[in-house]
Amino acid sequence: xxxxxxxxxxxxxxxxxxxxxxxxxxxxxxxxxxxxxxxxxxxxxxxxxxxxxxxxxxxxxxxxxxxxxxxxxxxxxxxxxxxxxxxxxxxxxxxxxxxxxxxxxxxxxxxxxxxxxxxxxxxxxxxxxxxxxxxxxxxxxxxxxxxxxxxxxxxxxxxxxxxxxxxxxxxxxxxxxxxxxxxxxxxxxxxxxxxxxxxxxxxxxxxxxxxxxxxxxxxxxxxxxxxxxxxxxxxxxxxxxxxxxxxxxxxxxxxxxxxxxxxxxxxxxxxxxxxxxxxxxxxxxxxx
Amino acid sequence: xxxxxxxxxxxxxxxxxxxxxxxxxxxxxxxxxxxxxxxxxxxxxxxxxxxxxxxxxxxxxxxxxxxxxxxxxxxxxxxxxxxxxxxxxxxxxxxxxxxxxxxxxxxxxxxxxxxxxxxxxxxxxxxxxxxxxxxxxxxxxxxxxxxxxxxxxxxxxxxxxxxxxxxxxxxxxxxxxxxxxxxxxxxxxxxxxxxxxxxxxxxxxxxxxxxxxxxxxxxxxxxxxxxxxxxxxxxxxxxxxxxxxxxxxxxxxxxxxxxxxxxxxxxxxxxxxxxxxxxxxxx
Amino acid sequence: xxxxxxxxxxxxxxxxxxxxxxxxxxxxxxxxxxxxxxxxxxxxxxxxxxxxxxxxxxxxxxxxxxxxxxxxxxxxxxxxxxxxxxxxxxxxxxxxxxxxxxxxxxxxxxxxxxxxxxxxxxxxxxxxxxxxxxxxxxxxxxxxxxxxxxxxxxxxxxxxxxxxxxxxxxxxxxxxxxxxxxxxxxxxxxxxxxxxxxxxxxxxxxxxxxxxxxxxxxxxxxxxxxxxxxxxxxxxxxxxxxxxxxxxxxxxxxxxxxxxxxxxxxxxxxxxxxxxxxxxxxxxxxxxxxxxxxxxxxxxxxxxxxxxxxxxxxxxxxxxxxxxxxxxxxxxxxxxxxxxxxxxxxxxxxxxxxxxxxxxx
Numbered sequence: 053x054x055x056x057x058x059x060x061x062x063x064x065x066x067x068x069x070x071x072x073x074x075x076x077x078x079x080x081x082x083x084x085x086x087x088x089x090x091x092x093x094x095x096x097x098x099x100x101x102x103x104x105x106x107x108x109x110x111x112x113x114x115x116x117x118x119x120x121x122x123x124x125x126x127x128x129x130x131x132x133x134x135x136x137x138x139x140x141x142x143x144x145x146x147x148x149x150x151x152x153x154x155x156x157x158x159x160x161x162x163x164x165x166x167x168x169x170x171x172x173x174x175x176x177x178x179x180x181x182x183x184x185x186x187x188x189x190x191x192x193x194x195x196x197x198x199x200x201x202x203x204x205x206x207x208x209x210x211x212x213x214x215x216x217x218x219x220x221x222x223x224x225x226x227x228x229x230x231x232x233x234x235x236x237x238x239x240x241x242x243x244x245x246x247x248x249x250x251x252x253x254x255x256x257x258x259x260x261x262x263x264x265x266x267x268x269x270x271x272x273x274x275x276x277x278x279x280x281x282x283x284x285x286x287x288x289x290x291x292x293x294x295x296x297x298x299x300x301x302x303x304x305x306x307x308x309x310x311x312x313x314x315x316x317x318x319x320x321x322x323x324x325x326x327x328x329x330x331x332x333x334x335x336x337x338x339x340x
Numbered sequence: 341x342x343x344x345x346x347x348x349x350x351x352x353x354x355x356x357x358x359x360x361x362x363x364x365x366x367x368x369x370x371x372x373x374x375x376x377x378x379x380x381x382x383x384x385x386x387x388x389x390x391x392x393x394x395x396x397x398x399x400x401x402x403x404x405x406x407x408x409x410x411x412x413x414x415x416x417x418x419x420x421x422x423x424x425x426x427x428x429x430x431x432x433x434x435x436x437x438x439x440x441x442x443x444x445x446x447x448x449x450x451x452x453x454x455x456x457x458x459x460x461x462x463x464x465x466x467x468x469x470x471x472x473x474x475x476x477x478x479x480x481x482x483x484x485x486x487x488x489x490x491x492x493x494x495x496x497x498x499x500x501x502x503x504x505x506x507x508x509x510x511x512x513x514x515x516x517x518x519x520x521x522x523x524x525x526x527x528x529x530x531x532x533x534x535x536x537x538x539x540x541x542x543x544x545x546x547x548x549x550x551x552x553x554x555x556x557x558x559x560x561x562x563x564x565x566x567x568x569x570x571x572x573x574x575x576x577x578x579x580x581x582x583x584x585x586x587x588x589x590x591x592x593x594x595x596x597x598x599x600x601x602x603x604x605x606x607x608x609x610x611x612x613x614x615x616x617x618x619x620x621x622x623x
Numbered sequence: 624x625x626x627x628x629x630x631x632x633x634x635x636x637x638x639x640x641x642x643x644x645x646x647x648x649x650x651x652x653x654x655x656x657x658x659x660x661x662x663x664x665x666x667x668x669x670x671x672x673x674x675x676x677x678x679x680x681x682x683x684x685x686x687x688x689x690x691x692x693x694x695x696x697x698x699x700x701x702x703x704x705x706x707x708x709x710x711x712x713x714x715x716x717x718x719x720x721x722x723x724x725x726x727x728x729x730x731x732x733x734x735x736x737x738x739x740x741x742x743x744x745x746x747x748x749x750x751x752x753x754x755x756x757x758x759x760x761x762x763x764x765x766x767x768x769x770x771x772x773x774x775x776x777x778x779x780x781x782x783x784x785x786x787x788x789x790x791x792x793x794x795x796x797x798x799x800x801x802x803x804x805x806x807x808x809x810x811x812x813x814x815x816x817x818x819x820x821x822x823x824x825x826x827x828x829x830x831x832x833x834x835x836x837x838x839x840x841x842x843x844x845x846x847x848x849x850x851x852x853x854x855x856x857x858x859x860x861x862x863x864x865x866x867x868x869x870x871x872x873x874x875x876x877x878x879x880x881x882x883x884x885x886x887x888x889x890x891x892x893x894x895x896x897x898x899x900x901x902x903x904x905x906x907x908x909x910x911x912x913x914x915x916x917x918x919x920x921x922x923x924x925x926x927x928x929x930x931x932x933x934x935x936x937x938x939x940x941x942x943x944x945x946x947x948x949x950x951x952x953x954x955x956x957x958x959x960x961x962x963x964x965x966x967x968x969x970x971x972x973x974x975x976x977x978x979x980x981x982x983x984x
Contacts, residue, residue: 065438065441065443066438068434068435068437068438069434069435069438069449071431071434072431072432072434072435072453072495072499073435073449073452073453075431075488075491075492075495076452076453076455076456076492076495077452078488079464079468079488079489079491079492080452080455080456080459080464080467080492081452082467082471083464083466083467083468083470083471084459084463084464084467085467086467086470086471086475087463087466087467087470090470090474100474139357139360142350142353142354142357143350143353143354143357145350146347146350146351146353146354147354150346150347150350160354160358163358163361164358164361167361167362167365169549169592169595169596169599170365170588170591170592170595171553171568171569171572171588171591171592172553172555172569173555173569173572173573173576174368174572174584174585174587174588174591174592175364175365177368177572177576177580177584177585177588178364178365178367178368178585178588179364180381180580181367181368181371181381181382181383181585182363182364182367184382186382186383186384187367187382187383188363188367188383191383191384219360219361219364222360222361223361251346276458276460277460279460280460280461280462280463280556281460282462282556283555283556283573286576287576297460297462297556300462300466301462301559304466304469304560309470309473309474312466313466313470316462316463316466316467319460319462319463320463323459323460327458510710510712512708512710512712513712513713513714513715515677515679515699515706515708515712516706516708516712516713516714516772516775517700517714517725517726517729518678518679518698518699518700519677519699519700519702519704519705519706519776520700520705520725520726520729520730520775520776520779521700521701521703521726521730521731521779522700522725522726522729522730523700523731524698524700526729527700527729530725530729531714534716535715535716
């Protein structure tokens with residue numbers, strides 16, 4: 053009896069959702085399916101045709117350059133992830149837990165976010181005069197008398213890529229952790245202190261476990277961004293560091309769509325494993 | 341007791357941390373005032389000058405260093421960011437509005453939308469260019485393929501912002517409006533929208549700035565005509581000059597201007613609310 | 624329409640949320656131009672019923688008739704039924720004037736600016752808010768908000784206004800004043816109020832008729848006197864909060880309870896055997912008293928509570944049941960009693976109401 057009215061409500065929700073859902077299916081799901089599909093296409097010099105083959109996959113895994121890029125991606129990801137965590141956690145601890153005043157905490161967080169208002173590429177580029185032979189760091193170190201000649205490996209090396217990525221992505225680690233730390237009930241910590249627990253014990257038994265969901269969210273953010281990177285490595289390594297993203301860019305540049313797609317699928321699988329792995333550590337739905 | 345030592349140590353650490361975040365930016369600002377056209381993008385500063393700023397606007401005699409090809413790119417980027425902002429915000433408001441009622445498959449739709457911000461740009465970009473190039477056979481353009489990729493990226497942000505706002509929205513004012521004989525559409529226009537406007541503003545800001553600065557998706561999905569980040573990327577491969585740093589300083593200032601506009605609009609709506617709250621206290 | 628014509632009629636209205644049945648086949652007919660109080664404990668489905676009538680929610684089954692028209696499938700904004708929310712739900716971004724003018728301005732019928740101004744002013748005056756037109760909803764008190772919500776609804780000249788616990792958010796003082804005002808306003812306007820409340824005093828004081836709702840069903844509908852004097856089930860008697868209810872066993876016209884066996888002249892059908900005596904019909908005697916009006920119930924005196932026009936005495940029986948005695952001060956000064964001492968409670972068996980399973984069969 054009330055079927056028509058319920059249907060009208062349902063179709064109302066449907067109308068509101070349809071444009072967004074269709075958009076995401078057409079321009080996100082379909083393109084990703086397309087990457088998987090094209091990775092099995094046949095590549096000729098400047099074109100591809102939809103004859104299915106495993107050639108590109110074979111080429112990818114038999115080439116040192118491509119497999120090397122996969123390992124470099126994984127290695128850099130692990131290093132940057134560790135660094136963002138190690139550098140970010142103490143900062144988050146201060147902002148989220150130790151600062152008593154909410155205003156100061158907000159000001160500090162805003163300070164962390166402000167650099168994002170500069171173009172991403174210019175932020176990457178700004179590391180060049182910082183790290184170069186005649187860069188700020190070398191000059192400062194030389195003036196301080198710590199070194200005699202400039203350190204060469206600072207720029208156009210894996211190190212410069214790691215420094216650049218860490219600086220750009222560390223904030224994504226600080227934010228979620230500080231948020232989770234901010235939600236900890238201070239009374240629990242006071243109670244533990246009253247019971248005679250030292251800071252180390254309180255940290256490992258209370259603070260760290262409670263901040264873990266923040267760490268996982270931060271790690272997912274950082275991982276997704278680092279694994280898909282190609283601009284920072286391109287700009288700061290002088291093409292010495294090739295990530296999966298760089299492979300995709302160069303392959304597309306030379307119209308090797310099939311090979312770019314293989315790299316794309318490998319990247320997608322890698323991402324899937326990483327994100328799924330993090331989500332196993334902490335049940336985010338329950339925590340948030 | 342340990343935390344008494346802990347706090348000052350961490351305070352110093354946070355100071356260094358912020359220096360780490362700002363260091364490159366400070367250096368960039370300094371070098372943008374390098375002497376020109378001979379001075380390069382490194383220390384030492386030969387002589388302080390505004391040469392590279394004038395260079396950007398073509399106010400210096402021609403030299404071997406070509407002006408940055410940013411004029412048209414800037415207009416394209418602004419247009420694209422505006423188009424993206426409007427589309428993403430409209431889609432985000434609509435989807436979040438639908439999420440106010442429980443429906444089957446809600447979590448699938450939720451993850452589908454959020455996927456847009458989680459999938460790396462390089463993959464979205466590659467997929468969209470594959471689709472347009474090899475399947476549909478249309479040219480890639482900043483206003484077509486790059487635009488849809490930008491919306492895929494920014495729509496989830498707008499959606500999440502609106503979801504957070506609507507979660508706290510008291511639906512009884514809408515019901516009150518209906519009971520006065522006002523249709524749901526007019527109710528949305530006259531009641532719901534004015535009340536969620538601060539959220540809409542935030543969603544717009546998110547979408548605009550993310551799109552304006554978007555690089556990986558645009559790299560793949562736009563055609564010959566470059567947007568601003570692409571124009572900057574183009575200078576990477578050739579020798580870089582301090583003009584790009586001067587440009588960086590200017591775009592940052594532009595961002596702050598945008599942020600200020602947002603802040604003022606926000607403050608106006610918050611101040612209204614505050615003023616009322618204060619008078620409430622008095623009464 | 625005359626007063627006896629129905630303004631609205633509910634026909635087997637059922638609404639459930641998952642396994643929870645909020646409204647269970649409700650049949651109900653409401654007279655035009657009357658004040659109807661809908662009394663029910665929380666969780667009885669009273670707000671659901673109001674929301675279904677207003678059109679905010681759809682019934683799973685059943686029909687709703689309003690002014691002789693089936694409105695079951697009509698959306699809320701096409702029903703022409705006013706609604707006053709417990710939290711007032713004023714539009715926070717509009718002034719008091721614009722809040723009240725909202726329906727006139729944005730409704731389907733074009734109203735001239737002059738008419739809007741006139742009608743809004745008239746309503747503002749009626750609810751006593753003149754001078755506050757340009758305030759914003761956050762600048763006025765709870766009672767004033769309530770009046771704005773009412774005026775906003777009434778300016779549309781509805782024939783039926785639903786009020787969802789409209790006095791719930793007000794303090795006790797204001798509540799009594801608003802009770803009188805609501806009744807006065809309704810009488811002037813030829814409109815039916817359906818007022819939902821969880822307070823039995825409010826329901827009995829305000830309604831021309833009172834409907835008692837329990838577990839999704841209307842279990843009694845009548846004038847306040849009818850409800851008060853002869854609740855038709857032990858549940859109604861319980862909600863009224865005016866009866867001492869004793870469990871026991873009814874057999875062959877005799878009720879056996881903690882006060883012994885009493886012969887019962889009349890029995891009302893009920894799910895359980897319950898013996899009900901009004902607080903103000905229960906009398907207090909010393910333990911030695913020989914001449915009692917009826918059964919004897921020994922009880923210990925616990926405390927007394929002064930209510931202005933009467934005093935409530937609280938007793939505890941041997942089986943730890945609290946029994947209340949209401950002594951109206953117009954019947955003279957109450958007797959002196961000592962806390963912790965035993966007394967005998969008794970009553971005229973003719974004034975007791977007995978509910979029994981036997982009748983239900």
